[in-house]
Amino acid sequence: MNTLHYAHWPQGLPHHLLAPEASVYTNLQVSALRYPDKPAIVFYDSVITYRQLHEEVLALAGYLQQVCGVQKGDRVLLNMQNSPQFVIGFYAILRADAMAVPVNPMLMTDELAHYIADSGARTALVSQEIFARLQPLIGHDTLQNAVVATYSDHLNVATDLTIPDFIKAERQVPDQAGISSWQAAIQAGHQPNIHQAGPDDLACMPYTSGTTGKPKGCIHNHRSVMFNIVGSPTWSGAIVATHVALAVLPFFHVTGMQSVMNAMIYCGGTLVILPRWDRDAAGQLITRYAVSNWTLVPSMMIDFLSNPRLAEYDISKLTRVSGGGAAMPAAIAQKLLELSGQVYMEGYGLSETMAPSHLNPPQRMKQQCLGMPYFNVDSRVVDPTTLQEVKQGETGEIWINGPQVFQGYWNDPQKTADSFAELDGKQFFRSGDLGYIDPEGFFFFTDRLKRMINASGFKVWPAEVESMMYQHPAIQECCIISAHDAYRGETVKAVIVKKPGSDITAEEIMTWAHDKMAAYKVPKFVDFVDSLPKSGTGKVMWRTLQEKESAKK
Structure with a gap:
């Protein structure tokens, strides 16, 4: 070793950490006991205390068990953007002794069908603005129930912050068998059964992909999830309830989920939630709530520091700025240091x-x-x-x-x-x-070693994109490679051989792809070629195309 x-x-930290021998849900239970009236969540100036958060988690957990029939070890799909409902949904799934299956809210219907079929999820927690993509799957295969969240249910005070229309939208949940509104589920007042999940029970299953093209679920029990919840804030030398985190890194992604959402709940800190990146809203919230912790991807910091309104914001209370997924450009890290005194971790x-x-x-x-x-x-x-x-x-x-x-x-x-x-x-x-x-x-x-594209921290697996691209009737052969992107670092490029007689354009290919796959997977560049390079055994030599593209930088 x-x-x-x-x-x-x-200094002062041990080489080995002892994490709690408990379910991840108990972190919320403990913080609610310790800090019942402290803000757990700030959502466009609307506040949810730890007591309120815990009460809604219990009510939703009861609904999942008593109405949706969720049992210990069941997988429950969690499909929404950063919001109070995501936090409530995650902890309610765990309180119901089930396993959360967080998925990217940008996924389209065909993509969601795989996650549902593979995980065997019978119940989904989904937000209103993307529900139409999930709706056709209810009642087919395994999925039988959906609880639909309306973000505006948690907007309860006036604010001068710019709120996106999809956040302000009023409740519109269809009257259909197996579908219920989030508010109705909470107001039903069902009590959950005695909590049974322990360290070695199923807790969370984020999906990743690989060379075969189909996303695969990564099985985590409470023990493996708990360790990093405790480890991340401990490493920085402070587990304190005064932490305030800007929560804009997606919660469905393990870094946003663990280093932001779950770490703050464990500490008893406050989550200042943004569903989508907005550099002005971020600056206003950092200033208004004296944000101390900010975990991000480099593209966010690049955009934030290029804002002509940057001088209007007070970022002096930041004590930890961290991230991963892609390397931070040295010039941007230096500018952050000069403005805030913070070294990017x-x-x-x-x-x-x-x-x-x-x-x-x-x-x-x-x-x-x-x-x-x-x-x-x-x-x-x-x-x-x-x-x-x-x-x-x-x-x-x-x-x-x-x-x-x-x-x-x-x-x-x-x-x-x-x-x-x-x-x-x-x-x-x-x-x-x-x-x-x-x-x-x-x-x-x-x-x-693996063939993968890293677009602003979102992992794109070429084989998965290729398998979807082959559904297009005009595509005879396709190879997905990485192309340089000044903002995202890398982006997706498709090298395509058309079927004979086809006059399809690059724009038509990209428009079609937007309806079939999440936006970050859609090729931003399309090259048409007469043939793809192949080995003696007939395999497409993707590396040859990649090296040719990389030489253009």
């Missing part, structure tokens, strides 16, 4: 590790660096061919052993087996990312 990084360990994690496995220590934060293995984590750099550990400074695959590592892929024992390997008597998760360790024990990313 590499211990070089211990020389730069945060970078980290590294995956859906399989339920957020961080590596973090930069607060007293020595290296830029464009994954950080060091944090509490309880043993991480190695291994030759992906020989499966032997490489020397310090050499590049290899990043392997991870730690309590936050998932329990495997849902319904896929073979992929689970392929994702783990033994070294020195320990089971390590093979990340698929390549990197090296510097002389001080810090990890740096160099490349991907």
Whole structure:
């Protein structure tokens, strides 16, 4: 085990952390007992206290059990944008002893059908503005019930903040079997059964994808989820109820869920929620509520610091600005430091590790660096061919052993087996990312073993996009590669061979794709070619196309 990084360990913190032996729901229960009248959530100036939050969680958990028939271990789809309802829904699912299946609210009907069929979810919590995409699936396959949330139900005070129309929209829930409004579910007043879930029971299943194209569920129990909930704020040296977090990183993403939503509930802090990125609203909220913690992706900070109104906002109360998913450009990190005195804290994690496995220590934060293995984590750099550990400074695959590592892929024992390997008597998760360790024990990313596109922190798996693109009647062959994007870092490009006689245009392809897949997966560039390069066995040589595209930078 590499211990070089211990020389730069945060002062006063142990190398090993002891996390609570309890379900994640109990974090909310404890905070509600400790701080009943403290703001848990601020939503466009409307406040929800910990007491109110806990009461709604209990009511919804009761509804899930008594009306929707949710039982221990059941999977419940959670499909909405950042909102009070997302927080309530997540904890209600856990209180009902079920497993939350958070999905990207940008997903379209065909994509959602896979998540429902694969997870076996019989119940969904979904927001009103995207419900039309889920509605055709109710009553088919496994999905039988949907509770539909209207965001405006939690707008109860006047505000001068700009509220998007989809947030202000009045309640419009169809009268259909199996569908109920969120408000009706809460007001029904059902009490949940005695809470039974413990550390080793199912808790959350974020989905990831891979080379085969179909997204796979990452199985996490309460133990693996709890560890990073506790570890993230502990690493910064403060678990205090005075934390105020700007919650704009999506909650369905493990970083937003764990390092923001769940960490604040554990601390008894306040979540200042924005459903979508809005740089002026962010500046107003940071100023108005003295935001101390802000976790983000680099594109948000790039946009925030380029705002001509930046001088109007007070960001002096920030004490932690952190993120991951993509490296922060050095010039942007320097500007943040000059304006706020904050060094951007970078980290590294995956859906399989339920957020961080590596973090930069607060007293020595290296830029464009994954950080060091944090509490309880043993991480190695291994030759992906020989499966032997490489020397310090050499590049290899990043392997991870730690309590936050998932329990495997849902319904896929073979992929689970392929994702783990033994070294020195320990089971390590093979990340698929390549990197090296510097002389001080810090990890740096160099490349991907897996074929993947990182668009502003959203992971796009080319094989998944290709499988959907082949549904278009004019496409004979398609290869998805990464293209450079000044704002997003990377974006999606499609290299297409048309079927004979087709006169389809790039614009028509992209318009069609918008109806079939989430917006971040839609190709932003389309090249038409006569043929795709292929190997002697007939496989498309995607790397040849990728290298040609990368040479254009």
